[in-house]
Amino acid sequence: MARFDILPQPVAHVAEQQPALMPCAACDVRELTICDALRGREIDRMAQIVTRIPVPAGRTLFQEGDEADHVYNIIDGSLRLFKLMPDGRRQITGFLFATDFVGIALKKRYAYSAETITDSVICRFPREKLEALFAELPALETRLLETAGNELIAAQDQMLLLGRKTAVERVASFLLHLTRRLEARGLKGNKIALPMTRTDMGDYLGLTVETVSRTFTKLRRDGLITTPTPHEVEICDLDGLREVAEGS
Amino acid sequence: MARFDILPQPVAHVAEQQPALMPCAACDVRELTICDALRGREIDRMAQIVTRIPVPAGRTLFQEGDEADHVYNIIDGSLRLFKLMPDGRRQITGFLFATDFVGIALKKRYAYSAETITDSVICRFPREKLEALFAELPALETRLLETAGNELIAAQDQMLLLGRKTAVERVASFLLHLTRRLEARGLKGNKIALPMTRTDMGDYLGLTVETVSRTFTKLRRDGLITTPTPHEVEICDLDGLREVAEGS
DNA sequence: CGGTTCATTGATTCGCGTCAATGCAGGTGG
DNA sequence: CCACCTGCATTGACGCGAATCAATGAACCG
Numbered sequence: 001m002a003r004f005d006i007l008p009q010p011v012a013h014v015a016e017q018q019p020a021l022m023p024c025a026a027c028d029v030r031e032l033t034i035c036d037a038l039r040g041r042e043i044d045r046m047a048q049i050v051t052r053i054p055v056p057a058g059r060t061l062f063q064e065g066d067e068a069d070h071v072y073n074i075i076d077g078s079l080r081l082f083k084l085m086p087d088g089r090r091q092i093t094g095f096l097f098a099t100d101f102v103g104i105a106l107k108k109r110y111a112y113s114a115e116t117i118t119d120s121v122i123c124r125f126p127r128e129k130l131e132a133l134f135a136e137l138p139a140l141e142t143r144l145l146e147t148a149g150n151e152l153i154a155a156q157d158q159m160l161l162l163g164r165k166t167a168v169e170r171v172a173s174f175l176l177h178l179t180r181r182l183e184a185r186g187l188k189g190n191k192i193a194l195p196m197t198r199t200d201m202g203d204y205l206g207l208t209v210e211t212v213s214r215t216f217t218k219l220r221r222d223g224l225i226t227t228p229t230p231h232e233v234e235i236c237d238l239d240g241l242r243e244v245a246e247g248s
Numbered sequence: 249m250a251r252f253d254i255l256p257q258p259v260a261h262v263a264e265q266q267p268a269l270m271p272c273a274a275c276d277v278r279e280l281t282i283c284d285a286l287r288g289r290e291i292d293r294m295a296q297i298v299t300r301i302p303v304p305a306g307r308t309l310f311q312e313g314d315e316a317d318h319v320y321n322i323i324d325g326s327l328r329l330f331k332l333m334p335d336g337r338r339q340i341t342g343f344l345f346a347t348d349f350v351g352i353a354l355k356k357r358y359a360y361s362a363e364t365i366t367d368s369v370i371c372r373f374p375r376e377k378l379e380a381l382f383a384e385l386p387a388l389e390t391r392l393l394e395t396a397g398n399e400l401i402a403a404q405d406q407m408l409l410l411g412r413k414t415a416v417e418r419v420a421s422f423l424l425h426l427t428r429r430l431e432a433r434g435l436k437g438n439k440i441a442l443p444m445t446r447t448d449m450g451d452y453l454g455l456t457v458e459t460v461s462r463t464f465t466k467l468r469r470d471g472l473i474t475t476p477t478p479h480e481v482e483i484c485d486l487d488g489l490r491e492v493a494e495g496s
Numbered sequence: 497c498g499g500t501t502c503a504t505t506g507a508t509t510c511g512c513g514t515c516a517a518t519g520c521a522g523g524t525g526g
Numbered sequence: 527c528c529a530c531c532t533g534c535a536t537t538g539a540c541g542c543g544a545a546t547c548a549a550t551g552a553a554c555c556g
Contacts, residue, residue, distance in 0.1 A: 083408045086496050091408040105400035112404060134390070141389055142382065148396035152353035155403035156360060160331045160339040162410035163454030167544065198503060206411030211544055213504055230503060248334050415512070446535060456513055461536055478535060 023052040023123070032099040032185070033073050037143035045137065049129040054121050061102070061114040061122070068110045070124050071103030077120020078195045081112045082203065092204040094154075095196060097181070103127065104148045118195045162206045165247070170205040171215040172245035175225065175233060192233045219244075271300040271371070280347040280433070281321050285391035293385065297377040302369050309350075309362040309370070316358045318372050319351030325368020326443045329360045330451065340452040342402075343444060345429070351375065352396045366443045410454045413495070418453040419463040420493035423473070423481060440481045467492075 024047035030036060035046055052075065055061070061072065064083060079096040093112055096102060102114060106127065134141040161173050179189035194201075202212045219225045224237045224244065235241055272295035278284060283294055300323065303309070309320065312331060327344040341360055344350060350362060354375065382389040405425075409418050427437035442449075450460045467473045472485045472492065483489055 083404060085408070085412065086494055089412045089495070091411045093404045093407050105397040105404070107397070107401070111401045135386075138383075138386060138389075141386075141393060145389060145393045145396060148393060148400060149353040149355070152396060152399055152403065153355065153359045155400065155407065156331060156341045156353070158407055159341050159403065159410060160333070162407060163339045163451075164333065164337045197501090203411075208545060209503080210505085210546085214544095217504075246334055247337070445533090457535080458514085458537085459512060462512095465536075 023047065024050060027075070029075055029099050034101050034140065034143050034147060035073070037139040038137060042137055045133060046125075049125055049133070051124045052121065053124055054119070055116050057116050057118045057120075059116045061116070062110050063113045064110055066110050068103065068106045068108060069127055071101070071106070071127050071130060072114075072125070073123040074098055074100045074102070075121040075123055077122075078117040079114055079120065080117055080196065080200055080204075081114050083112050090203045091206075092200060093158075095200075095204065099185075101144075101147055104144060104151060117200070165245075167205075167207055167211050167215050168218060169245055169247055170207060171201075171212065171219065172224075172241050174201065174205055175235065176241060176245050179235060179238075190235045190238070192235070194231045194233060198230070271295065272298060275323070277323060277347050282349050282388065282391050282395060283321070285387040286385060290385055293381060294373075297373055297381070299372045300369065301372055302367070303364050305364050305366045305368075307364045309364070310358050311361040312358055314358050316351065316354045316356060317375055319349070319354070319375050319378060320362075320373070321371040322346055322348045322350065323369040323371055325370075326365040327362055327368065328365055328444065328448055328452075329362050331360050338451045339454075340448060341406075343448075343452065347433075349392075349395055352392060352399060365448070415453075415455055415459050415463050416466060417493055417495055418455060419449075419460065419467065420472075420489050422449065422453055423483065424489060424493050427483060427486075438483045438486070440483070442479045442481060446478070 024030065024035065024043050027033075027035070030043075035043065038046060055077070057077075061079070062068075062070075074096050076098050079100075079102070080092050081094045081096065081102070082090050082092040084090050095117070096114075103110075105111060130140075157177075161170050165173065175192060178192045178194075181189075182192065183189040196204075198212045198216075199209045201207075202209050205212065207215075216225070216227060219241075220227060222240075224235070224240050226234045226236060228234065272278065272283065272291050275281075275283070278291075283291065286294060303325070305325075309327070310316075310318075322344050324346050327348075327350070328340050329342045329344065329350070330338050330340040332338050343365070344362075351358075353359060378388075409421055413421065423440060426440045426442075429437075430440065431437040444452075445457075446460045446464075447457045449455075450457050453460065455463075464473070464475060467489075468475060470488075472483070472488050474482045474484060476482065
């Protein structure tokens with residue numbers, strides 16, 4: 001992955017990286033992103049409004065309440081989206097990885113904050129220009145509506161998890177969710193990278209660090225997973241993990 | 249509200265109600281629904297594919313896993329959308345009222361079940377025909393994308409509630425949510441109708457009936473609300489309720 | 497090499513769930 | 527009209543699962 005030492009905060013003010021046309025034509029995750037809705041010369045229309053930016057780990061892309069002037073595609077790396085309460089309680093509403101789109105749900109202002117977890121590469125679009133493209137490229141809007149639908153379904157699953165599942169069911173569901181994601185991309189799903197910390201997982205699953213840690217220990221003891229390092233999980237018993245996740 | 253004694257289950261097989269063109273032109277909530285995206289003769293295109301159906305309380309519109317062949321607009325009444333776990337645990341993902349749209353997030357099958365809470369009137373659209381209209385009426389798709397964005401933002405708020413808020417914060421947030429909804433429609437928001445049961449509220453807020461009931465009692469004792477009947481709430485101290493909801 | 501961050505584990509606490517009982521309102525049938 | 531039933535809301539007593547508080551050790555880093 002690229003070096004990032006030189007980039008100043010905030011990301012939104014970083015200088016453009018390169019001539020506009022290059023990145024999209026050569027993008028190696030294009031067919032997995034919203035840009036897949038486009039063909040041939042249409043790609044160039046996108047390329048004219050996009051900026052590809054490397055972002056080091058731990059940077060804030062934007063904060064809840066900021067003017068929502070850009071949307072993003074994740075090309076490489078990982079982000080967390082989250083909301084904060086006045087007293088500091090945090091709810092992570094999603095982890096994003098390569099090919100994910102940030103900013104479907106936009107009013108005038110962002111409804112959540114976004115930070116990089118690892119060094120990442122993002123494509124940034126001025127929101128107005130993207131929306132102006134809808135008239136010209138209706139397939140783009142259809143693709144976004146489809147993406148929004150998928151996110152809504154995921155959000156409903158997460159509500160079930162947060163409202164009704166036990167700690168061990170939450171962690172098992174989380175691991176299975178990551179597994180399915182890998183497999184949907186044609187990768188083997190039994191070895192999972194966990195770029196986020198235990199605290200991040202807790203804030204995503206409605207638990208504390210300690211409970212997440214204890215739950216990993218329990219799943220390990222029960223022979224369902226192994227953790228070669230704290231940031232890697234191998235699933236040993238997929239069916240067993242499924243049973244745990246569904247409470248059966 | 250209409251009489252419903254004659255209607256058989258399932259709703260989806262109920263006979264068409266009336267000649268197609270009438271209902272949309274005369275619809276008195278049209279400008280608050282997705283149909284507001286349409287003008288003049290466009291309304292007639294919608295009217296050609298819609299069926300307006302009265303549904304009594306307690307009916308199932310569709311179940312999680314059913315073939316997702318229709319989408320719905322709520323004209324009058326109230327519904328609950330929910331997911332079930334194998335052992336019967338239930339998470340209500342949303343309450344719907346007049347002007348709400350059901351079915352934005354659709355794959356091949358419904359991701360949740362839908363039931364009427366009170367006697368209701370719904371508009372039913374064959375999904376394929378609605379999607380076919382997108383090409384002809386692009387404003388419709390734009391409106392749906394906007395609606396999906398609003399739902400996503402609401403879902404993220406609900407994740408914060410379920411993952412990080414205490415019982416009293418959840419109930420207070422719920423009441424404020426209903427208040428804002430009323431006010432967004434130009435109605436006074438301090439008197440709220442609660443068509444759903446305490447159990448429904450619990451299953452929406454990730455609590456038990458008993459905890460919901462005790463929390464209402466506490467809010468009453470603290471002078472923040474009164475409950476003329478179990479299905480009506482009057483907010484006495486809006487600012488106080490806001491402070492409770494945000495944990496400050 | 498001291499300092500920071502992170503993961504893990506143990507001891508204890510506490511908020512909410514579970515279990516149980518009561519009362520009220522509405523519906524039904526005799 | 528009344529006896530009975532059912533569903534719902536409320537309240538109390540008690541228990542448990544996860545949070546809180548606290549300590550330790552490993553990895554990383556300037």
